[in-house]
Amino acid sequence: MLKAPLFVAAMLVIGSGAIVSGVHAEENPSLDISGKWKGKGFVQKDDKSRKMNVTCQIEGEQNGNDIGFDGECRAMMVLKRAIGADIQREGVRYRGTYVGSNAGPAELDGGPQDDGRIVLTMTFPKTIHGDDIATMTIEPANDSMFKITTVDTMDDGQTKVTTAEITFERN
Template structure:
């Protein structure tokens, strides 16, 4: 064996590691999923702001800007002449743990922390509100992107302390 052989083995090993990191089918699938959020989206839905209130019809527009291991979507929702609120989601994907973590903005009580995982076309997230909403600081959000130009965001919470969990918001957006 020549003295160049250890260097050749090291170069081949490094090449194998780089290929495994960049060409991993699971990582490629996640990159493809994140790209689904690129562009401008608009649509409508219903939002229930408080447990005792009736759901309000809203129209929303959002611009999605994915980056490596990240989804960022910012926009506005409006309810006729009643209110207009900036909304946004900023999620970072950790390929080691398969977990999404980030922030949701749009609640009048301030930004909420998000943590969850993807299953198929949906990212299932736990919301941690900065202050109690409907008696507690937790809710659930599902962001579903079918890859066919439809984006659905739902939030489920209990409307009374200790009460049953039910859907409190649903937005359905289409890519423009």
């Protein structure tokens, strides 16, 4: 398994990257994040905070069904944090570990949708916004671009907030 530092800026709940090549639920999907990527987008801690613009740099590596990346994201030119993940492909399922905010390592579990997106449930070791669950969606565009969107349900149990949306391009 690939090892990577697993952190994101404290104001982030979740946000990271991966790329998918033409996935359908009945196929055996593959993530290909090998190489260097740069990303731009925003993060938002909760429904009461402002969106903050971020830029990110990651480097991905793949060894068979083990997929990993590490890098860093910056916000407001003075805040920076390392990011990373270890993901294993098990058939059409993806399982792994990711850390967002200060909550500690989140367990990832999910798989491909019919439209090519990969949807991962993130389970944190402690409560964030009233529960320990959030969702990460990886949307492929092509071999040189992908988008990560993360959504969390707030304390009221109904309000959903996009906590990160970052589009990555291959360097």
